[in-house]
Amino acid sequence: MSKARVNSSRLNDTIQSTCTKWGAIQDSTGMRRLTLSADDKGVRDWLVEECKSLGCSIKVDEMGNIFAIRPGLDPSRHAIAMGSHLDTQPAGGRYDGILGVIAALEVLRTLNDSNVTTTCPLALVDWTNEEGARFPGAMMSSGVWSGKSITPLEACHEIIDVEGVSMKSALKDIGYLGDTPCSHEANPLECHFELHIEQGPELEKTGKSIGVVTAVQGMKWFAIRVTGVEGHSGTTPMPARSDALVTASRLIAAVRDAAKATGLGVATVGVIKSDTSSQATIPAGVDFIIDVRCSTDEMVDELSASILESFDKIITEEDNGTKYVVQRTWGLPESIFHPDCIDAVRRAATEEVGEDQIMDMKSRAGHDSAWTSRVVPTSMIFVPSKDGVSHNPNEYTSPEHCALGAQALLDAVLHYDEMVSRSSQ
Amino acid sequence: MSKARVNSSRLNDTIQSTCTKWGAIQDSTGMRRLTLSADDKGVRDWLVEECKSLGCSIKVDEMGNIFAIRPGLDPSRHAIAMGSHLDTQPAGGRYDGILGVIAALEVLRTLNDSNVTTTCPLALVDWTNEEGARFPGAMMSSGVWSGKSITPLEACHEIIDVEGVSMKSALKDIGYLGDTPCSHEANPLECHFELHIEQGPELEKTGKSIGVVTAVQGMKWFAIRVTGVEGHSGTTPMPARSDALVTASRLIAAVRDAAKATGLGVATVGVIKSDTSSQATIPAGVDFIIDVRCSTDEMVDELSASILESFDKIITEEDNGTKYVVQRTWGLPESIFHPDCIDAVRRAATEEVGEDQIMDMKSRAGHDSAWTSRVVPTSMIFVPSKDGVSHNPNEYTSPEHCALGAQALLDAVLHYDEMVSRSSQ
Incomplete structure (x- = not known):
């Protein structure tokens, strides 16, 4: 056991007070701290000052x-x-990302309190736009830093x-368009x-306290556009309709059905948009x-293929002139973490x-660590989520588990x- | 046959030139002239000046x-x-509503040219926000005028x-918040x-040129809200999901299926909105x-009941904790037109x-005449729509049919x- 012990109440007070101050959703423990928003600027400015005061x-x-x-x-x-991130989903909680950064701060505070100096420098990292909720593209800035992202x-x-x-311009507006190159080679x-x-x-189900994370599952996003023919909702007879929303609805149900039937993984449609904003118009595009x-x-490829197969079947069945096109917009291949980092976490x-x-x-979620693992040794530590809930104001991890993780x-x-200092002696 | 003959090319030139000038969708004959927009103001100002120049x-x-x-x-x-309306759907055509107002102008021009003076005064009426596309609620202002609308x-x-x-404020902004009471009693x-x-x-299918409209079918709108539980798209197992969008998708397909199966009429979902804008979040509300x-x-009531019955069945089948609530937002009971007006149209x-x-x-579409028919004798004249298409940039009625209608x-x-002057002698 380490002699430097984190301060559980300081850690949890810092989480709660900074969340209350920057991005809290009224009358709940929910958070809306979209990346590069005024609330994100607020918590960033505070974090920078805290770290400076610790000698960083x-x-x-x-x-x-x-x-x-x-x-x-x-x-x-x-x-x-x-590293982790301080931004949240539009209706997220107080732990996803935030715990990782505030715990890193607690580590720095504890090391200062205990007068511990490491051989290597330490870096607390706040990665920008992990959520991809305001600017589409999750784990965006760790991806750029790794040089491995397609964007x-x-x-x-x-x-x-x-x-x-x-x-x-959002980076500029809040004063965080820095001049350090965003590159694992230059920085x-x-x-x-x-x-x-x-x-x-x-973790909760099996009654464990800490997860030693060895990998991140693979993921792919597909943008689907369904097209039909616009028409008047009152005068176009049912058999004459080429209704893009009806077809899209059947496809969305099929996404769920394919994931359930194959048992290969999970598949979700979170965002939908119809071209028309008129109640009296048959939608021509969704x-x-x-x-x-x-x-x-x-398995990602197999499930994706199964989904698209069921789409083709539905288009044939509907036989109403609607069509769809698919575009792969984003993906993260399976990430395998480094044995040295995994060992360090397991031992701790x-x-x-x-x-x-x-x-x-x-x-099963993507993380900035998925990108860093492609260029430097990486691992993660998981602590339990109450009822497994996240991206939701009810997201909760107990103060005890937060402290164990830190x-x-x-x-x-x-x-x-x-290990590093020993190996170089 | 009347001695006063409308000028077909003047009528059609006026339709095309005013549409080109105010609200044309680039590179098409489509129209986006939302009510009380700058384009709507433009065409209104022009109409007022034209009518004044005719002595109105x-x-x-x-x-x-x-x-x-x-x-x-x-x-x-x-x-x-x-009367009719000059506003259009967000992606509508050049004839729905516009033909009725511009034809009324052509009638006034023709009567002036032919030196015809009627016993009764004549009124050209442009009803505001017939489409309900910008401000929800179709046929809004004729509804207010009639005093019979629930709004x-x-x-x-x-x-x-x-x-x-x-x-x-939109009325004020474009200078059309008038002081004449909006009331069939006061005006x-x-x-x-x-x-x-x-x-x-x-009309097209049966090869006819003019429809004598005797009634407007009944219609009802229902706002549906489906709720589930928000969750992370990567970490929430498929069986644990309460996905509002998957349920909503099944309901939307059921709306179509119920209309087709019962053969009672038409049912359409044009507008859909998911609470989340995040790809990585299971939607909690749609x-x-x-x-x-x-x-x-x-038949409206029967079809509506059949739709809601199928909803209840789907909610039971899904059995995933999603729920729905329904709110009746708008309706227009069947409108029966007046024999005197129908006769006048049929004779003409x-x-x-x-x-x-x-x-x-x-x-089968709602019209301002549906509201006026509740307080004054009313009827309508229909002319053919190419392929029956409307609320679409491809909406088209030939110049010959426009002129016949006028x-x-x-x-x-x-x-x-x-008839009026004879009956009062």
């Missing part, structure tokens, strides 16, 4: 990612990172929100650890997005809660630091 | 309805009205568009004639609107094209005027 230097890169660096004994080393810096800068504001890290809530029911996730890339977790209280698991994060970082 | 006096009422009055020989009489003046004034602009008419495109395929129309009020149409070329029919409108008005 601050770098902000071209995607607004914040790197707060606590010096190590060996300045020639890259920093061991503890490079310039393209990300041009992405607009529903009000037509570009990412670049490298030694490795990346991330504490996160599970967002699923496994757009929706399918999110497919499975344990392996092969076992020391803290014992072997019986931990389990190895795959993440302690495991601190110890994993120390173990990794020890 | 202008009244604008509290809903922005424009009444252009051409004096008659007997100033104690109420005006015989020729009175003050409530209409407070209705907002998607940008939060109220109807009242009465003698009767109401309306020339309109059929918006359906019957809203949509059902538009039900049948020949009789009984028969004189123009012969008995073989006309047919009695019910309107001539029938002129003659129907003269026949009615003659």
Whole structure:
């Protein structure tokens, strides 16, 4: 067990007070802290000041990612990172992402309190726009930093929100368009650890306290556009209709049915948009997005194929002139984490809660760690989510579990630091 | 046959030139002239000037309805009205509503050219927000004028568009918040004639040129809200989901299925909205609107009941915790037109094209005439719609049919005027 012990009440007070101050949804513990919003600026400014007061230097890169660096004994080393994100879904909770950053801050505070200096520098990282809720494209800025995303810096800068504001101008507006290159080559890290809530029911169901995350499941998004023929709702006889919304509705039900029938993974339609805003018009065009996730890339492909097969069958059955086109918009292949980081997490977790209280698991949600794992050793720590609920104001993780996770994060970082310094002696 | 003959090319030139100028969708004959928009203001200002130049006096009422009055020989009489609307759907055509107003203008021009003065004054009426596309609620302002709509003046004034602009401030902004009371009692008419495109395929299919409209079918709108539980698209297992969009999709398909299976009429969902704008979130709430129309009020009720029955069945089958609530938002009972007006139209149409070329029919779309018919004698004239298409940029009625309709409108008005003056002698 580490001698440097995180302060559970300080950690949880910081989570609650910063959430209350920046982005709270009234009369609930829900959060609406969209990336690069005024609330996001508020919490970023606070975080930068806190880290400075702990002796960190601050770098902000071209995607607004914040790197707060606590010096190590060996300045020639890259920093061991503890990263996650402070943005939330439009109606999210207080833990997804936020726990990882605030716990990293608690680690820095604890190390200061205990006068511990690591060999490597440490970096607290706040990754911009992990949620992809305001600017479409989840884990956007860790993706750019990794150089492995299909969407490079310039393209990300041009992405607009529903009000037509570009990412670049939003970064500028809140003062977080930095000049550090957003690149793992120009701005490298030694490795990346991330504490996160599970967002699923496994830990709770099995009565475990800490998940040692070994991989992130594969995922793909598909944009579907269904087209038909516009017409008057009163005068177009039923048999003469080419109704894009009726066809889209059947396709959306089929997405669910295919995921259930194959048992390969999960598939979701969250966003739908009809071309018409008129009640008296038969819709001629409907757009929706399918999110497919499975344990392996092969299963993602198999489930996606099964969904599209059922689409073709429905189009044939409907036989009303409606059509669809599919566009692959985004994907994240399965991410395999690094044995050294996994070992550091496992050792830290076992020391803290014992072997019986931990389990190895795959993440079924995407995380910034999925991108960092492609260029530096990476692993994650999961703590339980009440009822498995996330992306929802009812998201909840107990103060005890938050503190356990933060302690495991601190110890994993120390173990990794020890390993690095030993191997270079 | 009337001695006063409408000028076909002047009529059609006026339709095309005013559509090109105010509200044309680029590179098509489509129209986007939302009520009280800048384009609507443009065409209104032009119409007022044209009518004034023909010797009309202008009244604008509290809903922005424009009444252009051409004096008659007997100033104690109420005006015989020729009304319709200049607004369109977001992606509509050049004839729905527009033909009726521009044809009324052509009637006034022709009567001036032929030096015909009627006993009753004549009124050209442009009814505000017939489409209900910007401010929800079709045939809104004729409804207020009739005093029979469930939505009175003050409530209409407070209705907002998607940008939060109220109807009242939109009226003020374009200078059409008039001080004439919007009331058939304070601002009465003698009767109401309306020339309109059929918006359906019957006339074309049977090879007829003019429809004598005897009634408007009944219609009801229902707002449906489906609720489930928000969740993360990656981590919530399929069997644990309470997905509002999947349930809504099944309900929307059922609306179509019920209309087809019962054969009672038509039912349409044009508008759908999911609470979430995040691809990675299982939607917790979805809203949509059902538009039900049948020949009789009984059939509307029967089809509506059949739809809601199938909803209950689906909710039971899904058994995933999703629920729905239904709210009746708008309705228009079946409208029976007046024998005197129907006779005037039938006589005019028969004189123009012969008995073989006309047919009695019910309107399957709602019209301002449905409201006027509740307080003054009313009838309508239909001309063919190519392929029955409407609420669509491809909406088309030939110049010949437009002119036939305008001539029938002129003659129907003269026949009615003659009948009124004869009966009062």
